[in-house]
Amino acid sequence: MTLPQPERRTRKDAARNRQAVLEAADALFARSERPEDLTMADIAAAAGVGKGTLFRAFGDRAGLLRALYEARLEPVVEAVETGPPPLGPTAPPQDRVPALLDAILCFKLDNRPLALALEESGTSSSPYQAGHYAHWHDRLRSVLEQLPALPNPAFTAHALLAATRADLVEQLAGREDVPREQLRAQLAEYASRVVAAR
Incomplete structure (x- = not known):
């Protein structure tokens, strides 16, 4: 009988513990009214x-x-990078911009406590310094750059992404109780107007 190697067992334990932590954190954030109050001790327990x-x-x-x-x-990332239109890379940019923003908005609506906690924990208390923000800004800017007459795609990407900030989503969906489909429609109209105004 061959016993498992200690290193392999340690790696399996680490992977199992990581998954347990992610599942526990997921459940805690999903039902938390104040995600900023959740501590590492809470999640570990x-x-x-x-x-x-x-x-x-x-x-x-x-x-x-x-x-x-x-x-x-x-x-969501996979759909943006390889999915079909209107979100995937083969879609025309004027269709892809609203679809990309809609995907981000829907993700934040579905993950409000987590998105809020993450954006509030950015470097220097700024969500703009967080890696996930840079990813979406780069992705949106690259799509906007395909619209040749659009001035300053980098600034436009920042302005459009501001409409999907977690604190704004929380204000509208949580405190003002704006229905999901209304938020989506308003964002789609805003994004389409920005793209059409070039």
């Missing part, structure tokens, strides 16, 4: 692991939030 395990696997709270956000976001 819910996952059944020590706090040190969290810090070894994710570095800090922001690292855990990023890992959870990226895991949830993976299908």
